[in-house]
Amino acid sequence: MQRWSRTLIPTSKQAPGDAEAPSHILLARGGFIRRVAAGVYDYLPLAWRTLRKIEGIVRDELNAAGASELLLPAVAPMDLLELTGRADEYGDLLFSFTDRHNRDVYLGPTHEEVITDLARGTINSYKQLPLNLYQIQTKFRDEFRPRAGLLRCREFIMKDAYSFHMDVDGPGGLGEGYDAMYSAYENIFTRCGLDFSIVEAEAGPIGGSASHEFMVNCESGEDTILTCPATGYAANVEKCEIGERAAPSKGWFGGGPSGNLDKVHTPECPGIEEVCKFLKVKPRHMLKTVVFEVEEFAKIETKFVAGDGKISLRVSREQQVEEMLNGPDSGLYPHFRWVVAVVRGDHEVNEGKVRDLIGHNVVLAESKCAEAAGFSIGYVSPRAPVKTDHCFLLVDRDAAVGFDDNSGKPMFWVTGGDEQDYHVKHFNWGRDLGSDAATESADASGFVRVGDVRNAEAGDPSPRDAGATLEAHRGIEVGHIFKLGDKYSRAMDFAIMDEKQERRPVVMGCYGIGVSRTLAACVEMSHDENGIVWPMALAPYHVIITVMKADDANAIGVADNLAGELADAGFDVLIDDRDERAGVKFKDADLIGVPIRLTIGDRALAEDSVEFKLRADPGKGELVKMSGVVAACQKAAG
RNA sequence: CGGGGCGUAGCGCAGUUUGGUUAGCGCACUUGACUGGGGGUCAAGAGGUCGCAGGUUCGAAUCCUGUCGCCCCGACCA
Structure with a gap:
C-alpha cells in the first residue's frame, strides 16, 4: 500500500498549453508524466507502475511462448549499422555521436544488428535453433516531429524480440515462431484490457514477407485500417488490397472525348x-x-x-x-x-x-x-x-x-x-x-x-469476398511482428551449418511492442471528461481509499487496516491521506483513473461500512459492510 | 526540411504595437481563521537573471542583431 502524501502524484487542473491529445493532457494532468525536452518525458511513479504492469504481462506471455529475456546495450558502434546499410537508411532519425576516441556510436532505435552480432558470435549449430530472445529497453529515435506526448516521442520504452531459425517452413521454422508470437501478442493485448485489431501490414522492401500490426482501436489514432466485415480481413491502409472490379465496358482508356481539349x-x-x-x-x-x-x-x-x-x-x-x-x-x-x-x-x-x-x-x-x-x-x-x-x-x-x-x-x-x-x-x-x-x-x-495504385478506402470492394465492401477505422499501432527472412543474417554474414553440412544464412523474425505507447494508447481508448479510466490490469493502483478527514486518527486507522486486508488479497492500494477537501480528492481519484474507490467518512463509518464506487460507473456508489469490502473488490476485479 | 507561432513565477496567461514608477493576473504553494462529501471563503505572505548573448538608449520584458529552446501545420496528393 502507498500513501498519497508520501509519494509524488502532482495532479493539476491545467495541462501544459501545448498538449492536445487526450492521453497527453490526462497523463500530464494526472501527474504520470512530465516533459523534459521535445519528445522526452519523465515517467513519474504512477506511470512507472503502469509501465511495469504492461512489462509484467509481456514477460509472462513471452516466457510462456519460450522466449528468453536479455538486455542489450543502448549504445552501439556505428560500424554495426553500416554492415546493413541502415546507418544511411535511418539518417537523421538516429541519435549518434562520437566518443572521446573519436569513434562513431549511436543510441539504439532498434536492435537487429546488435542481436545478430551477438547471435553470430554465439550460435554455430543448427541444434541451437530455433531461438527467441527479447529485451525491454529504452529506445531512441530522433523523430522530426515528436507529438502527442507518449504516442510519438524520441525516447520510449519498447519490447523487442528476435527469433532465429534454420528454415522458413516446417518444425522450428520462422513460420512456426511467427505464429507463436502472433498468439502471444493476442494474449498480451487481451490481458492488458485493450480493444484492439490485428491487421496485415506493409512488409516493406523485403518482398513476400508477412507482417502484422496490432492496433488499439481508437478514432484519434494515426493509422487507418480497413476491414472486411464478411471475412474478417483487416489491413493497414498502406497495405490494403482492393477487390477486383469489372473493367470498363469500352476497355481501359476507351471511349471518345467529352469535348475539345x-x-x-x-x-x-x-x-x-x-x-x-x-x-x-x-x-x-x-x-x-x-x-x-x-x-x-x-x-x-x-x-x-x-x-x-x-x-x-x-x-x-x-x-x-x-x-x-x-x-x-x-x-x-x-x-x-x-x-x-x-x-x-x-x-x-x-x-x-x-x-x-x-x-x-x-x-x-x-x-x-x-x-x-x-x-x-x-x-x-x-x-x-x-x-x-x-x-x-x-x-x-x-x-x-x-x-x-x-x-x-x-x-x-x-x-x-x-x-x-x-x-x-x-x-x-x-x-x-x-x-x-x-x-x-x-x-x-x-x-x-x-x-491498383491507390489507397483503399471505405466502400471499396473487399479483396476477400466479392460481395462485401471495406470499412475504415482508426488505430494506434502498439505491436508489430515481422518475418525478416535473411536480410540481416546475410548482410552480417551470419550463416551456420545445417544437418546436411551446408552453410546457410539464418532466418530471422522480429517482434516489437511499444510499451510506453501502449500506456498512452490505453488512455486514448479509455477516458471520459473527468479523466482516465484504467482497465484493472494496467491501473497503477487497483483501489484508492479516500479518507475524508485525514486528521482523524480513527479514520486513518480504519483505512490502514482495510488497505492491509486488500493488499493481502493481492490488490495494489493507494490511500489518499492528504488534508484536502472532498471535492479535490474525488476529482483527483477520477483523474488518475483508479478502478475502485473506497470512501471512508463519518456516515459510512457509523454503519461500519465504506462507500464503494467503480470509476467506470456513474453515480455516487453504495455502502458496503467493512467485512464484505475485500469480497466486493474481488468481484469487481473479476 | 518548408511555413506559422511561442519563450515573462511550478502550471496557464496578460503586459511588448507606442521604451519610462516597485513587471501583473488566475491556479498551485506557505501561515492563520472560518469551513468540511464533487476542484471552498477571507486575510496575510513567499516566489521572477522577462530564454540567452550582444547592441541602441539617460532608461529595454518592450526597439535592433545574433543565438538557443519549444509548439503547431505541411512535408505522399505538388
Whole structure:
C-alpha cells in the first residue's frame, strides 16, 4: 500500500498549453508524466507502475511462448549499422555521436544488428535453433516531429524480440515462431484490457514477407485500417488490397472525348483542392498525377573520383544518372528513372503499390530535380511521360477510364496543363496521350500500365469476398511482428551449418511492442471528461481509499487496516491521506483513473461500512459492510 | 526540411504595437481563521537573471542583431 502524501502524484487542473491529445493532457494532468525536452518525458511513479504492469504481462506471455529475456546495450558502434546499410537508411532519425576516441556510436532505435552480432558470435549449430530472445529497453529515435506526448516521442520504452531459425517452413521454422508470437501478442493485448485489431501490414522492401500490426482501436489514432466485415480481413491502409472490379465496358482508356481539349488559366492552383474550387469541378473528375523517382537514381549524390592524384573530379548527379541509363553497365539498373502515377483526384497514391507494380523502390521526386527533367510540378498531366525520357506511366484502374458506364457518357477529366498555372479540361486518354495507350498497357514492355495504385478506402470492394465492401477505422499501432527472412543474417554474414553440412544464412523474425505507447494508447481508448479510466490490469493502483478527514486518527486507522486486508488479497492500494477537501480528492481519484474507490467518512463509518464506487460507473456508489469490502473488490476485479 | 507561432513565477496567461514608477493576473504553494462529501471563503505572505548573448538608449520584458529552446501545420496528393 502507498500513501498519497508520501509519494509524488502532482495532479493539476491545467495541462501544459501545448498538449492536445487526450492521453497527453490526462497523463500530464494526472501527474504520470512530465516533459523534459521535445519528445522526452519523465515517467513519474504512477506511470512507472503502469509501465511495469504492461512489462509484467509481456514477460509472462513471452516466457510462456519460450522466449528468453536479455538486455542489450543502448549504445552501439556505428560500424554495426553500416554492415546493413541502415546507418544511411535511418539518417537523421538516429541519435549518434562520437566518443572521446573519436569513434562513431549511436543510441539504439532498434536492435537487429546488435542481436545478430551477438547471435553470430554465439550460435554455430543448427541444434541451437530455433531461438527467441527479447529485451525491454529504452529506445531512441530522433523523430522530426515528436507529438502527442507518449504516442510519438524520441525516447520510449519498447519490447523487442528476435527469433532465429534454420528454415522458413516446417518444425522450428520462422513460420512456426511467427505464429507463436502472433498468439502471444493476442494474449498480451487481451490481458492488458485493450480493444484492439490485428491487421496485415506493409512488409516493406523485403518482398513476400508477412507482417502484422496490432492496433488499439481508437478514432484519434494515426493509422487507418480497413476491414472486411464478411471475412474478417483487416489491413493497414498502406497495405490494403482492393477487390477486383469489372473493367470498363469500352476497355481501359476507351471511349471518345467529352469535348475539345480546353486549356484554362489556373493561377496559383497547384493542389487538387485549389483547382476544384477555382474551376468548380469535383475532385473525382480530376486526374491527380504524382511524380516519383526510382530510388536508385534518387539516392545518388555528387561524388568525387580520383583525378590526377592531386585534384579530385566532381561527378554530378546528372552525369551519374546518364551513365546508369545509357552507359555500358546500364543493364544493371532500372531502364527508367521517373514514374508518374495517376489516380482520381479524390484518391490517394499508395507508394507501396507503385513500388510493387514496377518492381523498384520509389521516392517522391524532389521538386527541383523533377522540374529540371521537364515536369511542371503542380501542373503535371498524364501526357508528361510521353515527352520525358526514361519515364514510366502508372494509371490507377479508376483513372484509366474514358467512358462513364454509370451515366453512359464520356468521362469528363480535368488535369494538369504541363505548364505552370495551367490545367486542361476534357482530357481524353485515347486522343491526348499521343499513343495507343490501350495497346501499350497490354504490352509489358510498354511505358504505360494500369493497376491498383491507390489507397483503399471505405466502400471499396473487399479483396476477400466479392460481395462485401471495406470499412475504415482508426488505430494506434502498439505491436508489430515481422518475418525478416535473411536480410540481416546475410548482410552480417551470419550463416551456420545445417544437418546436411551446408552453410546457410539464418532466418530471422522480429517482434516489437511499444510499451510506453501502449500506456498512452490505453488512455486514448479509455477516458471520459473527468479523466482516465484504467482497465484493472494496467491501473497503477487497483483501489484508492479516500479518507475524508485525514486528521482523524480513527479514520486513518480504519483505512490502514482495510488497505492491509486488500493488499493481502493481492490488490495494489493507494490511500489518499492528504488534508484536502472532498471535492479535490474525488476529482483527483477520477483523474488518475483508479478502478475502485473506497470512501471512508463519518456516515459510512457509523454503519461500519465504506462507500464503494467503480470509476467506470456513474453515480455516487453504495455502502458496503467493512467485512464484505475485500469480497466486493474481488468481484469487481473479476 | 518548408511555413506559422511561442519563450515573462511550478502550471496557464496578460503586459511588448507606442521604451519610462516597485513587471501583473488566475491556479498551485506557505501561515492563520472560518469551513468540511464533487476542484471552498477571507486575510496575510513567499516566489521572477522577462530564454540567452550582444547592441541602441539617460532608461529595454518592450526597439535592433545574433543565438538557443519549444509548439503547431505541411512535408505522399505538388
